[in-house]
Amino acid sequence: MHPKKIMGKMIGATLGLALTGSLFIANPSAYAATGTAVLTSAEAQDIIAHGKQLIGKVEYHFGVNDASKLWFDCSSFTKYLYAQEGIRLRWGARLQYADGIKISRSELRPGDLVFFSTPATVKYSSTYDKIGHVGIYIGNDQVLQNISPLYDVRISSIKSGWWNTHYVAAARVVAPASSTPAPSTGNSASSNDSASSNISASSNDSASSNNSTAVSKTGTVVKSVAFLDSPSLKGNRYRYLKTGETFTIVKKVNPWWYQIKDKNGKAGYVTTMTKYVRV
Numbered sequence: 001m002h003p004k005k006i007m008g009k010m011i012g013a014t015l016g017l018a019l020t021g022s023l024f025i026a027n028p029s030a031y032a033a034t035g036t037a038v039l040t041s042a043e044a045q046d047i048i049a050h051g052k053q054l055i056g057k058v059e060y061h062f063g064v065n066d067a068s069k070l071w072f073d074c075s076s077f078t079k080y081l082y083a084q085e086g087i088r089l090r091w092g093a094r095l096q097y098a099d100g101i102k103i104s105r106s107e108l109r110p111g112d113l114v115f116f117s118t119p120a121t122v123k124y125s126s127t128y129d130k131i132g133h134v135g136i137y138i139g140n141d142q143v144l145q146n147i148s149p150l151y152d153v154r155i156s157s158i159k160s161g162w163w164n165t166h167y168v169a170a171a172r173v174v175a176p177a178s179s180t181p182a183p184s185t186g187n188s189a190s191s192n193d194s195a196s197s198n199i200s201a202s203s204n205d206s207a208s209s210n211n212s213t214a215v216s217k218t219g220t221v222v223k224s225v226a227f228l229d230s231p232s233l234k235g236n237r238y239r240y241l242k243t244g245e246t247f248t249i250v251k252k253v254n255p256w257w258y259q260i261k262d263k264n265g266k267a268g269y270v271t272t273m274t275k276y277v278r279v
Contacts, residue, residue: 038101039173043085044111051081051136051144051153058153059237060146065091074133077146077153078113081136087173093134097127100171108170112137114158116166130168137170149226149237150271217279219260221245225276231257231269238268249279 039047058070058077065076072080075096079089089096097115108114117124118132135145141159146152156163221241228235231253241247241262250259250267257269258277270277 039082039085039087039111041110043087044109047081047085048110048136048138048144050084051077051138052155055153055155058146060149060152061236072146074135074146078134078136082173089173094128094131096134097131097169097171100173103170103172105167105170108137110137110139111173113171113173114143115168115170116163117168118166122166127169133166149228149235217249219247219249219258219270219277219279221247221276222274222278223276225270227260227262228269231259235269238266241270 054070058072060073061071062073064071064073065079066072067080075089075093076091078096079091082089090099093115096113100113103112114135114137115131116133116135117130121130121132124130133145135143135156138144138155141157143156143158143163145154145156147154147156158164158167221243224240224243227238227241229238230236245263247260247262247270250261252272253259253269256272258272258279259267259269261267
């Protein structure tokens with residue numbers, strides 16, 4: 001399979017399991033922001049500059065919004081960055097879309113929010129329901145986004161490839177005149193967890209021991225890769241294994257995950273993607 005197709009499938013699986021910032025509410029228009037102060041160009045550039053500084057520092061954690069540790073998911077990351085400019089966003093990709101000024105793709109300018117579908121949401125017909133991920137447009141067809149435990153914060157092109165295919169909508173950020181509490185029903189990360197669980201086994205959120213294969217080999221890290229506590233894109237990351245670092249494979253859990261022991265004997269899991277590891 002062509003490397004770009006492999007990457008596209010991996011991104012799809014990652015998003016289906018990890019990018020679940022969109023929170024489910026029955027009537028999004030009922031909770032729209034009341035403000036009309038549009039984000040200024042200077043504010044946008046400050047947000048983008050701050051976001052770029054956080055590349056390599058932020059850790060993606062499913063359903064987490066912890067500024068003290070810089071642990072975020074996709075929408076809590078955007079929420080955090082805009083808060084640095086005194087602009088309050090609600091937590092949830094769909095909520096952030098509902099609160100913004102809807103714009104066309106041709107109208108995009110730095111600081112706008114860009115929304116994407118995931119394998120769990122692409123099936124829906126409405127724009128609101130189709131949204132499953134959010135990033136910040138930084139210009140030149142590029143988006144700054146917090147993707148998953150494997151990728152964390154990255155800058156991605158939306159001109160072609162996976163992100164272009166899964167582009168859904170865009171919105172311009174407004175500063176609400178008064179805060180509006182999010183609805184209590186369904187407004188939690190767990191509501192997206194249920195949506196993600198509908199993804200086919202190819203996403204491999206969790207592994208079945210019946211599919212595992214015992215092996216005893218030494219692996220080498222080709223490109224820095226996340227070392228997780230479970231065979232799941234929602235797993236917590238112990239650390240990054242560095243390029244050139246070796247590890248012992250305990251078993252191949254399934255086609256997507258190895259159970260390993262690192263050089264210190266710590267047990268955990270890494271992806272089987274040959275872009276990151278070589279066995």
